[in-house]
Amino acid sequence: MTTAGLASVVSAAATATGPVEILTTRHAYVAFALLLCIGLYMMIANPNLVKKIVGLNLFQTAIFLLFITSGYVEGGAIPIVPSGGAETGTYVSPLPHVLVLTAIVVGVSLTAVGLALCIRIYDEYGTLRTDVLRELLRDEGSIPERADLGTGGSNAPDGLGGESDD
Amino acid sequence: MTDVLLPVAIAVPLVAATLPIGLGLRYDDAGWPVAAAATTALAGLAAAIVASVARGDRLSHALGGYRPPIGIELVADPLSAAVLALVAAVSLATLVFVRVAGPRGNPFYSGYLLLVGGLTGMTLTGDLFNLFVFLEIVGISTYALIAADRSGASAYASLKYLVVGTVGASLYLLGVGYAFLATGTLNMLDMQAQLAQVGYGDPLVRASYALIVAGLGLKIAVFPIHAWQPDAYQRAPDAVTTIVASLVSTASAYALLRVSYTVFTVEFLAASDAITGTMLVVSGASILAGSVLAAMQSDLKRMFAYSSVAQFGMIVAAIALANETALLGAAVHLVGHGLLKFGLFLGVGLLAFGYGARRLEDLASVAREAPFTAGSIAVLALALVGIPPSVGFLGKWYIGVGAVESSLAGGGAAGIGIAVVIFVSTLFTLSYVARLLERFYFAGVGLPGDHGEPAVADGGTGGDDTAGRDDEAPEASPRRVSPVDGAPTVPGVPDRVPPASLAVLVAATLVAVALGFAGFGLAEWFDPFLTEVFA
Numbered sequence: 001m002t003t004a005g006l007a008s009v010v011s012a013a014a015t016a017t018g019p020v021e022i023l024t025t026r027h028a029y030v031a032f033a034l035l036l037c038i039g040l041y042m043m044i045a046n047p048n049l050v051k052k053i054v055g056l057n058l059f060q061t062a063i064f065l066l067f068i069t070s071g072y073v074e075g076g077a078i079p080i081v082p083s084g085g086a087e088t089g090t091y092v093s094p095l096p097h098v099l100v101l102t103a104i105v106v107g108v109s110l111t112a113v114g115l116a117l118c119i120r121i122y123d124e125y126g127t128l129r130t131d132v133l134r135e136l137l138r139d140e141g142s143i144p145e146r147a148d149l150g151t152g153g154s155n156a157p158d159g160l161g162g163e164s165d166d
Numbered sequence: 167m168t169d170v171l172l173p174v175a176i177a178v179p180l181v182a183a184t185l186p187i188g189l190g191l192r193y194d195d196a197g198w199p200v201a202a203a204a205t206t207a208l209a210g211l212a213a214a215i216v217a218s219v220a221r222g223d224r225l226s227h228a229l230g231g232y233r234p235p236i237g238i239e240l241v242a243d244p245l246s247a248a249v250l251a252l253v254a255a256v257s258l259a260t261l262v263f264v265r266v267a268g269p270r271g272n273p274f275y276s277g278y279l280l281l282v283g284g285l286t287g288m289t290l291t292g293d294l295f296n297l298f299v300f301l302e303i304v305g306i307s308t309y310a311l312i313a314a315d316r317s318g319a320s321a322y323a324s325l326k327y328l329v330v331g332t333v334g335a336s337l338y339l340l341g342v343g344y345a346f347l348a349t350g351t352l353n354m355l356d357m358q359a360q361l362a363q364v365g366y367g368d369p370l371v372r373a374s375y376a377l378i379v380a381g382l383g384l385k386i387a388v389f390p391i392h393a394w395q396p397d398a399y400q401r402a403p404d405a406v407t408t409i410v411a412s413l414v415s416t417a418s419a420y421a422l423l424r425v426s427y428t429v430f431t432v433e434f435l436a437a438s439d440a441i442t443g444t445m446l447v448v449s450g451a452s453i454l455a456g457s458v459l460a461a462m463q464s465d466l467k468r469m470f471a472y473s474s475v476a477q478f479g480m481i482v483a484a485i486a487l488a489n490e491t492a493l494l495g496a497a498v499h500l501v502g503h504g505l506l507k508f509g510l511f512l513g514v515g516l517l518a519f520g521y522g523a524r525r526l527e528d529l530a531s532v533a534r535e536a537p538f539t540a541g542s543i544a545v546l547a548l549a550l551v552g553i554p555p556s557v558g559f560l561g562k563w564y565i566g567v568g569a570v571e572s573s574l575a576g577g578g579a580a581g582i583g584i585a586v587v588i589f590v591s592t593l594f595t596l597s598y599v600a601r602l603l604e605r606f607y608f609a610g611v612g613l614p615g616d617h618g619e620p621a622v623a624d625g626g627t628g629g630d631d632t633a634g635r636d637d638e639a640p641e642a643s644p645r646r647v648s649p650v651d652g653a654p655t656v657p658g659v660p661d662r663v664p665p666a667s668l669a670v671l672v673a674a675t676l677v678a679v680a681l682g683f684a685g686f687g688l689a690e691w692f693d694p695f696l697t698e699v700f701a
Contacts, residue, residue, distance in 0.1 A: 124318030
């Protein structure tokens with residue numbers, strides 16, 4: 001049942017061609033792509049660490065949306081079969097819902113860890129902007145090996161600009 | 167009934183992870199004993215699993231009694247058993263060092279056990295979505311552990327890793343989602359069959375694989391997307407670096423190998439030149455850039471972190487080559503590199519613990535003070551270069567031979583290119599290892615009380631092949647490495663490092679060398695997996 005439902009979604013997606021048609025019939029997929037790109041852009045371009053985490057959440061939510069959309073079957077009912085009842089009729093696929101539920105839990109824990117780290121960074125440096133942080137870390141002599149960045153960082157494309165690399 | 171071992175092996179560390187926090191309400195230092203007991207149990211289970219895989223069984227367990235295509239399956243074959251053995255051994259051995267070097271506190275041990283449980287799960291799972299969950303368990307606990315020493319810099323490095331790592335895991339999830347759309351299944355073996363039916367040329371299938379490779383590539387830290395890794399390794403507490411560097415990226419590379427060959431199969435790789443070509447270019451760049459960047463570092467942890475970028479480049483290249491010999495090399499190097507990096511970071515951690523020095527300049531002639539620690543690091547570093555007999559040589563050799571073979575078999579110039587890149591990278595590796603050996607063994611000529619040249623001559627003799635590092639420090643005599651106050655002593659040897667950790671380090675070194683003699687044994691061990699893949 002699941003396979004058939006998904007296959008029909010996929011083949012329907014393949015037949016929808018014109019841009020207008022895609023927009024009107026596949027808006028969930030368009031929203032998925034948009035959210036994904038917005039989230040990614042936020043992570044790369046926004047200097048604020050908390051907003052990076054917001055972008056991360058947006059990015060993950062987009063993927064959840066894809067999964068949920070994939071499980072949807074036109075005219076499908078809630079996939080609950082009464083005990084003893086015959087398994088007839090059309091149901092939406094329950095598997096993606098379960099997956100997304102799990103992924104949401106994972107996402108919540110990630111956000112928690114990320115925000116905890118943000119609090120620690122703010123306590124230590126009093127800022128959450130990466131550009132200011134970069135300066136502070138560069139000036140900071142108290143942390144060993146930081147001076148190394150003078151030689152290592154200028155040559156190596158690593159340094160502290162890591163988050164713009166993805 | 168041996169298949170019950172698989173869920174138990176995952177459950178033991180995960181359940182035990184709750185104990186340090188629970189017991190911590192009553193006892194202040196419940197963490198270490200719990201962690202030690204759990205990892206010892208895991209080591210025993212892993213040994214049992216390896217033993218039954220060695221008898222030729224392919225262990226498989228359906229979780230909760232739901233049969234595989236619907237339920238989640240746990241599988242142990244030679245490849246996963248080898249990685250599981252590495253995970254169990256390293257997580258147990260690292261605890262010895264954690265005991266003395268910290269970080270302390272019960273929550274740390276909870277995180278540690280979560281990490282171990284996640285890694286075990288990644289090696290044993292036979293389900294793509296389950297793999298994502300374990301990937302994230304590993305990720306979250308790694309982020310927490312890296313920031314475990316409560317410094318701001320480590321929190322920043324950890325947050326950077328968190329953002330990049332989560333993007334990686336999410337891309338992997340997206341790839342799995344695409345494959346799920348194409349096939350409607352999540353079980354690895356079932357998907358293998360379904361994908362063949364859908365057709366390897368299907369854009370959905372190709373996009374799925376490309377996204378999975380990109381996602382796991384972020385986690386593995388191949389060159390253009392490696393930037394999180396050196397900072398994370400350098401800022402993490404030494405004991406954490408030891409386990410993270412040897413296991414976390416290894417598990418992700420294992421996942422890539424598993425997904426590439428068990429789910430997508432060799433035929434798919436052969437049919438997708440664009441993807442494998444890109445992988446080869448990226449991994450070639452990774453091998454070169456990692457070695458070059460490593461040669462420019464003077465912080466030992468950072469140096470070996472960049473070296474990991476290069477070594478994992480080789481593994482990814484071997485995966486993309488889709489050649490039997492290269493794949494054997496990838497499997498051997500996966501385990502071998504994990505072992506080498508465990509030893510190297512443990513050695514560096516020990517030197518930092520006993521002598522308070524972690525930069526190359528500060529370690530002049532440390533071999534005189536700590537002959538066993540320095541000697542082990544030297545042997546492991548030479549193994550990393552690929553000097554036989556050592557496990558590092560075997561992995562590189564098989565990957566190199568496989569690369570050449572694939573070119574000779576009509577695979578174009580890519581194979582030869584990878585072989586050349588590996589050769590050049592070996593030279594760079596040799597250059598930074600030689601710097602390290604020079605520092606450890608020869609830089610202190612002329613130290614007070616030495617039988618060598620008088621102090622005046624040292625600037626010239628020491629600076630011969632160290633790229634001018636000595637010249638910019640024109641001291642009359644190099645600062646002698648001295649133990650920190652209260653550094654532990656080891657009976658019988660001059661090293662001022664914790665005895666148990668030193669024993670572990672020496673044992674790891676001996677194993678790394680001994681495995682170098684086991685080339686045919688390893689080939690035989692991985693043979694069932696390879697024949698299955700290339701059937």
